[in-house]
Amino acid sequence: MIEVYTDGASSGNPGSSGAGVYIKAHGDKHEFTFPLGNMSNHEAEFHAVLKALDMCAAYFPGEILSFRSDSRLVVDAVEEDFIKNLAYKPLLAAIHEKTSKFPYFFIKWIPEKQNLHADRLARQAILQARMEE
Numbered sequence: 600m601i602e603v604y605t606d607g608a609s610s611g612n613p614g615s616s617g618a619g620v621y622i623k624a625h626g627d628k629h630e631f632t633f634p635l636g637n638m639s640n641h642e643a644e645f646h647a648v649l650k651a652l653d654m655c656a657a658y659f660p661g662e663i664l665s666f667r668s669d670s671r672l673v674v675d676a677v678e679e680d681f682i683k684n685l686a687y688k689p690l691l692a693a694i695h696e697k698t699s700k701f702p703y704f705f706i707k708w709i710p711e712k713q714n715l716h717a718d719r720l721a722r723q724a725i726l727q728a729r730m731e732e
Contacts, residue, residue: 601655602623606647607646615728618651622651633646644672647721664704665705669710670708677706
């Protein structure tokens with residue numbers, strides 16, 4: 600089973616945003632940063648999950664995925680397959696489409712203090728975006 604920690608962050612809401620993905624797989628640890636451009640914090644959280652799913656598809660196809668996020672909005676939306684805000688519906692649909700390619704996908708909410716690796720990576724992605732501007 601692959602453990603995946605995701606976090607999205609924005610500097611301003613909306614503002615310059617980034618996603619961080621921290622993966623524990625087969626005794627190894629993998630870190631990814633993704634500058635996301637200008638978006639809200641909630642959008643960045645959804646995009647972090649999408650980026651993590653892309654990494655899992657590329658590096659760990661066919662594996663069982665256990666995701667962790669400190670975003671209640673994202674975790675609840677994925678678990679219940681429902682989101683009130685229409686702007687996030689395409690992101691939720693994309694998550695479900697990507698997760699369907701894996702035998703099992705689990706997502707769990709965790710407190711921010713248990714998601715420090717992904718948080719650090721998301722903030723690093725924001726800094727990368729600023730340097731590229």
